[in-house]
Amino acid sequence: KNEVEQSPQNLTAQEGEFITINCSYSVGISALHWLQQHPGGGIVSLFMLSSGKKKHGRLIATINIQEKHSSLHITASHPRDSAVYICAVRLGSNYQLIWGAGTKLIIKP
Amino acid sequence: EAGVAQSPRYKIIEKRQSVAFWCNPISGHATLYWYQQILGQGPKLLIQFQNNGVVDDSQLPKDRFSAERLKGVDSTLKIQPAKLEDSAVYLCASSLIDYGNTIYFGEGSWLTVV
Numbered sequence: 001k002n003e004v005e006q007s008p009q010n011l012t013a014q015e016g017e018f019i020t021i022n023c024s025y026s027v028g029i030s031a032l033h034w035l036q037q038h039p040g041g042g043i044v045s046l047f048m049l050s051s052g053k054k055k056h057g058r059l060i061a062t063i064n065i066q067e068k069h070s071s072l073h074i075t076a077s078h079p080r081d082s083a084v085y086i087c088a089v090r091l092g093s094n095y096q097l098i099w100g101a102g103t104k105l106i107i108k109p
Numbered sequence: 110e111a112g113v114a115q116s117p118r119y120k121i122i123e124k125r126q127s128v129a130f131w132c133n134p135i136s137g138h139a140t141l142y143w144y145q146q147i148l149g150q151g152p153k154l155l156i157q158f159q160n161n162g163v164v165d166d167s168q169l170p171k172d173r174f175s176a177e178r179l180k181g182v183d184s185t186l187k188i189q190p191a192k193l194e195d196s197a198v199y200l201c202a203s204s205l206i207d208y209g210n211t212i213y214f215g216e217g218s219w220l221t222v223v
Contacts, residue, residue: 033212035212035214042200042214042215042216042217043152043200043202043214043217044214045211045212045213045214048211048212086151088151097154099151099152100151101150101151102151
């Protein structure tokens with residue numbers, strides 16, 4: 001079993017829909033990252049969370065440390081949001097990031 | 110603010126040849142990471158530098174891969190000799206200190222070994 005599980009693996013939605021991508025992890029962490037990777041492009045860091053909730057534009061990320069769960073929400077989704085969204089966790093003082101498999105999001109116009 | 114710069118963007122080499130990738134992190138970022146991302150998989154950390162010292166290179170195949178970060182600024186990742194399974198995107202990233210800060214990624218260097 002992977003230490004970081006993302007769901008869904010693939011998500012196709014219509015423009016304007018509210019999107020939720022989930023990330024569950026099985027170990028104690030010190031931080032969780034949400035990242036975005038466009039096809040053929042580099043990785044962009046969206047959020048780094050250790051508790052609570054963060055918002056940036058149409059993106060919202062939440063984390064529940066007790067339940068070992070985080071969600072990434074996209075409001076008023078747009079075709080340019082189409083990308084792979086990756087959840088990665090840092091274990092304590094270990095420098096390694098444990099990566100989820102990613103969620104491939106396609107927003108249709 | 111200039112981002113993480115990587116070169117070359119694309120490289121095709123034959124197996125057993127050598128290749129080198131260069132990375133210039135964001136100015137002032139002490140920590141530099143090299144990741145390998147094979148198509149369809151998540152990135153795998155190859156090596157992490159703190160200034161010019163190695164913090165973690167446990168997943169670096171040291172028989173063929175080497176990396177250095179002289180003067181604690183830009184870094185070079187070398188593969189010699191390359192194998193077919195080395196075909197991947199090599200991502201460089203940097204952060205102010207370590208994973209406690211936001212990580213900034215370069216666009217990656219795409220390697221195809223034929």
